[in-house]
Amino acid sequence: MSKLLVFGHQNPDTDTIASAIALTYLLNELSIAAEAVALGKPNAETKYVLDYFRVDQPRIIETASNETDAVVLVDHNEKQQSVSDINEVSIKGVVDHHRIANFETSDPLYYRAEPVGCTATILLKLFKEYEVTIPNHIAGLMLSAIVSDTLLLKSPTCTSEDVRAAEELADIVGVSLDEYGLEMLKAGTDITSKTPEEILNDDAKTFPMGSETVRIGQVNVVDIEDILVQKKDILETMRQETRENDYDLYVLLVTDIIESNSVAIVDGPAYRQFEIAFEKPLQLNTVDLEGVVSRKKQVVPPLNNAFKREN
Known part of the structure; x- marks a missing residue:
C-alpha cells in the first residue's frame, strides 16, 4: 500500500488541520507511513495556531488518486465535503464527530465516530489507547482544535469529555486554557482584509x-x-x-x-x-x-x- 494521505474537509478549519497533523503523527509512531495534507488554505485562526506552536502548514492537494490509493479522513465523512476524487481512492479510516451521511465503502475500514465537540478529543483517547506520548506541539494543536470547535468550551456541542481533554492538553502544553483560548479565537476574527x-x-x-x-x-x-x-x-x-x-x-x-x-x-x-x-x-x-x-x-x-x- 502506498503512503496514506490524511486530511479533513474542504475549507479547512483548525480542527481539520490540527487533527490531520495529530493523527498522522500517531500513525507514523505506529510505523504506518502517512502524511497530513489539506484541501485548502488554513484560515487566520489556524495560521495563528500553527505559528504559535511552530508547525509547518500541510501541503495543499486538489486530488489524491494521482499520488496514493489510500486515504484517512478526519473531521468529516460526507463525500461532498471531501477531496474531489474521493471515489477513486480507498478510505482506510475515519475519525470524526459529525453525523454520518452519504458515506459507504466497498471494503472494511477503521471508523471511529463519537458524539463529542471536536475530533481532537477522540484523538486524545487514541493516543492513550496506543500508549503513544503526545509531544508539546501536537498537544498544542489538539488543544487549539477543541478551543476552536467548542468556542472555548461555550458551545452546546461541548461535552464533559471535551472539557477534560482541553484541561489535560493545556497542562501538557503549559498554557492557561482561558488566556490562550481567548487570544486564539480573537486571532481568527480579523476580517478587515477579507473579501x-x-x-x-x-x-x-x-x-x-x-x-x-x-x-x-x-x-x-x-x-x-x-x-x-x-x-x-x-x-x-x-x-x-x-x-x-x-x-x-x-x-x-x-x-x-x-x-x-x-x-x-x-x-x-x-x-x-x-x-x-x-x-x-x-x-x-x-x-x-x-x-x-x-x-x-x-x-x-x-x-x-x-x-x-x-x-
Missing part, C-alpha cells in the same frame, strides 16, 4: 437536505456590525455562488464569540425553509439568533427537519 468571498467560504460546508442543497458558512467576530456593514456585497456574492452551484439555500452564520449569539444572513430560493426552521421572519435577509453558536447542533438539525417536512 466577501473569503468571509463566506473560509468556514463553509455544503449539505444535502432532502432534494435540496444548502450552503452554510460561519464567521466568528467580536463585533457583528463589522460584517453587517458589508451585507450588500456579501449578498451579491451569495447570489453569484448560488447561481454557479445551484444552491437552494445559502446561510452565513455571523457569531459573536464574546456574547455567544449569532446573526444569520440568508438568501436563496428556499429561504422560507429557514424561516420555518427557526420560526422567525427574515428582515432584509437577516435574523437574530440568540444563543446560537453551533452550525452542527443548532443550525443543521432544524433546517434538516424543515426540508423533511416539505418533502
Whole structure:
C-alpha cells in the first residue's frame, strides 16, 4: 500500500488541520507511513495556531488518486465535503464527530465516530489507547482544535469529555486554557482584509437536505456590525455562488464569540425553509439568533427537519 494521505474537509478549519497533523503523527509512531495534507488554505485562526506552536502548514492537494490509493479522513465523512476524487481512492479510516451521511465503502475500514465537540478529543483517547506520548506541539494543536470547535468550551456541542481533554492538553502544553483560548479565537476574527468571498467560504460546508442543497458558512467576530456593514456585497456574492452551484439555500452564520449569539444572513430560493426552521421572519435577509453558536447542533438539525417536512 502506498503512503496514506490524511486530511479533513474542504475549507479547512483548525480542527481539520490540527487533527490531520495529530493523527498522522500517531500513525507514523505506529510505523504506518502517512502524511497530513489539506484541501485548502488554513484560515487566520489556524495560521495563528500553527505559528504559535511552530508547525509547518500541510501541503495543499486538489486530488489524491494521482499520488496514493489510500486515504484517512478526519473531521468529516460526507463525500461532498471531501477531496474531489474521493471515489477513486480507498478510505482506510475515519475519525470524526459529525453525523454520518452519504458515506459507504466497498471494503472494511477503521471508523471511529463519537458524539463529542471536536475530533481532537477522540484523538486524545487514541493516543492513550496506543500508549503513544503526545509531544508539546501536537498537544498544542489538539488543544487549539477543541478551543476552536467548542468556542472555548461555550458551545452546546461541548461535552464533559471535551472539557477534560482541553484541561489535560493545556497542562501538557503549559498554557492557561482561558488566556490562550481567548487570544486564539480573537486571532481568527480579523476580517478587515477579507473579501466577501473569503468571509463566506473560509468556514463553509455544503449539505444535502432532502432534494435540496444548502450552503452554510460561519464567521466568528467580536463585533457583528463589522460584517453587517458589508451585507450588500456579501449578498451579491451569495447570489453569484448560488447561481454557479445551484444552491437552494445559502446561510452565513455571523457569531459573536464574546456574547455567544449569532446573526444569520440568508438568501436563496428556499429561504422560507429557514424561516420555518427557526420560526422567525427574515428582515432584509437577516435574523437574530440568540444563543446560537453551533452550525452542527443548532443550525443543521432544524433546517434538516424543515426540508423533511416539505418533502
